[in-house]
Amino acid sequence: MIKIYKDVAANAIFIEDPNGAQFMNTLHATVDVVDTVSVTDQAKGFEILTAIPHTDIADENGNPYPGTAVQVCDALNALFALSGTSQGELPSITSSTAISLVEGETLNYELTADYGVGYEWDLSNVSGITTVEGNVRKLVGGSSLSAGTYNIPVKAINYNGEDSETVVLTVSNPPFADTKSIQFNNNDYLGANAALLDATLGRASNGAGASDAWSISFWFKAGTSNNQNQTIFYYGSNDVANGNHLVCMYNGDNVIRRQLTFRYGSNNNYLLLKSPVGAIASSDGWQCIILTYDGGSTGSSSGSINQYYGRFKMYINGVQQITLNSHANYGNTTGMSGQNLRVGRYNSSAYMRNSCKIDELAIWNSDQSGNASALYNSGSTFDLTTLGTSPTHWWRMGDGDTYPTLLDQVGTAHFVMYNMTVADIVSDVP
Numbered sequence: 001m002i003k004i005y006k007d008v009a010a011n012a013i014f015i016e017d018p019n020g021a022q023f024m025n026t027l028h029a030t031v032d033v034v035d036t037v038s039v040t041d042q043a044k045g046f047e048i049l050t051a052i053p054h055t056d057i058a059d060e061n062g063n064p065y066p067g068t069a070v071q072v073c074d075a076l077n078a079l080f081a082l083s084g085t086s087q088g089e090l091p092s093i094t095s096s097t098a099i100s101l102v103e104g105e106t107l108n109y110e111l112t113a114d115y116g117v118g119y120e121w122d123l124s125n126v127s128g129i130t131t132v133e134g135n136v137r138k139l140v141g142g143s144s145l146s147a148g149t150y151n152i153p154v155k156a157i158n159y160n161g162e163d164s165e166t167v168v169l170t171v172s173n174p175p176f177a178d179t180k181s182i183q184f185n186n187n188d189y190l191g192a193n194a195a196l197l198d199a200t201l202g203r204a205s206n207g208a209g210a211s212d213a214w215s216i217s218f219w220f221k222a223g224t225s226n227n228q229n230q231t232i233f234y235y236g237s238n239d240v241a242n243g244n245h246l247v248c249m250y251n252g253d254n255v256i257r258r259q260l261t262f263r264y265g266s267n268n269n270y271l272l273l274k275s276p277v278g279a280i281a282s283s284d285g286w287q288c289i290i291l292t293y294d295g296g297s298t299g300s301s302s303g304s305i306n307q308y309y310g311r312f313k314m315y316i317n318g319v320q321q322i323t324l325n326s327h328a329n330y331g332n333t334t335g336m337s338g339q340n341l342r343v344g345r346y347n348s349s350a351y352m353r354n355s356c357k358i359d360e361l362a363i364w365n366s367d368q369s370g371n372a373s374a375l376y377n378s379g380s381t382f383d384l385t386t387l388g389t390s391p392t393h394w395w396r397m398g399d400g401d402t403y404p405t406l407l408d409q410v411g412t413a414h415f416v417m418y419n420m421t422v423a424d425i426v427s428d429v430p
Helices: 069-081 194-201 302-309 369-379
Strands: 002-007 012-017 020-024 027-031 036-041 046-053 098-102 107-110 118-121 129-132 135-141 148-158 161-172 181-184 189-192 203-205 214-221 230-236 245-250 260-265 270-274 286-293 312-316 324-328 334-336 340-343 356-364 393-395 415-418
Touching (some): 002 069, 027 069, 194 230, 214 230, 260 286, 260 312, 270 302
Parallel strands (some): 098 161
Antiparallel strands (some): 012 020, 118 148, 129 135, 148 161, 203 334, 214 356, 230 245
16 A cells, blocks of 8 residues: 655655655656556656556545546646645745743754655754754754744755755743742851952951942841841851951840841941831731942041931832831941851851841842832732842752752852752742
């Protein structure tokens, strides 16, 4: 049995026998004197099939063409007339030459062409993409490709010439999805290499200006503990009495506090800013916290103390807080560098408690006060790299992470989870 049928997508005739299949155009069938049918390739001038009993010629489903040899011959020529041409037409690619994928997706693309007989691809620029066995027009794979644009040269060929095109494959980043956060209880904390943030949060001496500016943004959900020394973020010297550091704390779910506190300096020389009483509470749910520093001087003249306080801003849900301010020795005039970088723990204590949660922690080496409203984004987290200024460090806090490592999506200061389990990566998000 020999199958002869038209492949609609290829606009070509397939001839399939026990030895395999081939597809072509410009064919013509004739009836032999002994009630058999022959098929000639008119472009090449030789017979493809010779003196085949007409009852042995079938369609793609294996059903013999009905009727006499003449009727079978007529049916074949009607089919051949709809595919290819003997009039010299060139092939023309008809499928789209623009393909879009999201990172991680698999390509499933099929090339079509009018009057196409043969097809050629140049896949040297697209690792992981290949043609399908038995169908050279079809491409699959590509799940390992990074975001970007890839050009794939392709040709559709017949006996009269060829059509050359470039298929442009655009791979985009996957859509942003915030599905995880990190939960903290007593003795839980995250630690990373603090030295990797010296260029962002550190400074050589008293503030030099914009080059020393920074911003810290994160989403915080308070737990129910009323402990007033719960560390959210800490960077700087391990010697907190004498060494400089910055620390942001939550002072507990107590009706007379419920504040966010931020201190810059050492225990002996510092500036302290507190949000209004009641600004943070477990009943408030998720809140967007932003701390900024403009990089200017932070001490030590009594007449300039309000200017020093003004170097720092605190935002909750996009709104700048009118802070309650205090100091020791009119602030701090010396440099800062990192020995500790932690979330959830001070130098040796002051852990977050009772299921406090942190999500989407990011740090910039610039003052992002002007983007406070955009960072809050009406209460919705988003891809921070799409902001006008991308963060210098960004931890998704669970999304895309594998316990016990929380990846820095922009830099290399990856956090490690200490005294925690995989169950502390939770599905509670803003």
